[in-house]
Amino acid sequence: MEQLTESERIEAIAGHVDAIMRLLGENPEREGLVKTPVRAAKALWFLTSGYRADADATVRRALFTHEGSQMIVVKDIEFYSLCEHHILPFFGTVSVGYIPDGKIVGLSKIARLVNVYARRLQVQERFTAQLADSLLQMLGARGVIVKCTAGHLCMKMRGVEKQNSSTTTMHYNGVFVDDAALRAEFTAQL
Ligand SMILES: [Zn+2]
Secondary structure, eight states: OTTSOHHHHHHHHHHHHHHHHHHHTOOTTSTTTTTHHHHHHHHHHHHTGGGGSOHHHHHHTTEEEOOOOSOEEEEEEEEEEEETTTOOEEEEEEEEEEEOSSEEEOHHHHHHHHHHHHSSEEOHHHHHHHHHHHHHHHHTOSEEEEEEEEEEHHHHSSSSOOTTOOEEEEEEOGGGTTOHHHHHHHHHTO
């Protein structure tokens, strides 16, 4: 795959989408569908752009010196991801708390980092953990805690499922591991 350019890869994906549509019983040549394989391929390319993003560079360029040691909370960051079992969307919000150790990161960069890990085939549990653990490393923070709440279309759309169910995952590291009061301080702010 490495030898293909980006547009060659998108073109190849479009060819497969065309084949899938035919196998499903559609006619990709009918009016309205002519450009669909290419559109769908470009959408998939965008929705998986996290594979090709540099998480490290996203954060390291936006680190600032900071003396305080109080918890910083960024809450309700929207995200859209694809479940790796069905390639169907799951989406919701993620909230991040961290205890700095001399450095903080620009708030918009946390949202960028969320996209890096969301825009790929994912499971919610791993997404939550990757976000917390990568932030700990890149920030050199004393601890990071992440809470994620999402609805999964593979649960909502298939069969008779619980239409309004949502899933919550939490991951924490560093000083949050042995400090229940600190974790409670985070959840109290959500
Ligand atoms: Zn699924």
